[in-house]
Amino acid sequence: MVTYIDAASAPNRNTGVIRLHDAEAFDGMRRACQLTARCLDALAERVSPGVTTNEIDRFVYEFGRDHGALPATLNYRGYTKFTCTSINHVVCHGIPDDKPLREGDVVNIDVTFIVDGWHGDASRMYPVGQIKRAAERLMEVTYECLLRGIAAVKPGARTGAIGQAIQSYAEAERCSVVRDFCGHGVGRLFHDTPNILHYGRANEGPELREGMIFTIEPMINLGRPHVKVLSDGWTAVTRDRSLSAQYEHTVGVTATGCEVFTLSPAGLDRPGLPA
Ligand code: MF3
Ligand code: CO
Ligand code: CO
Numbered sequence: 001m002v003t004y005i006d007a008a009s010a011p012n013r014n015t016g017v018i019r020l021h022d023a024e025a026f027d028g029m030r031r032a033c034q035l036t037a038r039c040l041d042a043l044a045e046r047v048s049p050g051v052t053t054n055e056i057d058r059f060v061y062e063f064g065r066d067h068g069a070l071p072a073t074l075n076y077r078g079y080t081k082f083t084c085t086s087i088n089h090v091v092c093h094g095i096p097d098d099k100p101l102r103e104g105d106v107v108n109i110d111v112t113f114i115v116d117g118w119h120g121d122a123s124r125m126y127p128v129g130q131i132k133r134a135a136e137r138l139m140e141v142t143y144e145c146l147l148r149g150i151a152a153v154k155p156g157a158r159t160g161a162i163g164q165a166i167q168s169y170a171e172a173e174r175c176s177v178v179r180d181f182c183g184h185g186v187g188r189l190f191h192d193t194p195n196i197l198h199y200g201r202a203n204e205g206p207e208l209r210e211g212m213i214f215t216i217e218p219m220i221n222l223g224r225p226h227v228k229v230l231s232d233g234w235t236a237v238t239r240d241r242s243l244s245a246q247y248e249h250t251v252g253v254t255a256t257g258c259e260v261f262t263l264s265p266a267g268l269d270r271p272g273l274p275a
Contacts, residue, residue: 032120033261160204
């Protein structure tokens, strides 16, 4: 049984009911998500060969600090960094370190800023210098998956419509969808009900209603979908070491479709790819 609750009267923890947010919440989310998007914009010219992911992490911390925001990942379930930086065959939750990025790498940078209690969660792929055509194609397919997932969002549809739109396109492009991680409700909580699967069928999952806010963040592989988590407890990699890509937006369901809160004000939603 799925239940929905007016977010303003719900307890501030994940109780398994789906929150329906009001206009004030949409406003708060717009502000948090736009700060996250501006930070991801600023990273576009900073990602290049020789830069370390710890330097990227530090930049994100300082950007947040200078704009009155805290990164949500710090101390989240024991995580100690401000971002996740996932390179090449790393699917997600890569931990920033002191290794320099190398020409030809592709890196996902995932940022979640908290502004006035609202969480703005987004990630993009960044090419490091000149990259191979296969990597570029995977990034194009993955962003298109995200756009098709977003296009499926409207009141009355089910969450499964998002998954079906993503899976059918990814597999038609001979890529695979990671099953082990999903999108999620977001707002005053970082990870809330419902889960947004990036695979499945349109008649599955809870019905979408106006006021719901969640992320869509497909992870798409060039090879097989299977992942494993390394001994650091975080870093998820493809088992076959094939290349993996991910883009993430935070969206809010409106009367007729959805609003994408994390759109880049600079048109840099797909850094390094033709607009
Ligand atoms: N930002 C990630 C997401 O999209 C979550 C990262 S949690 C961390 O949901 F602890 F790994 F940082
Ligand atoms: Co997320
Ligand atoms: Co994220």
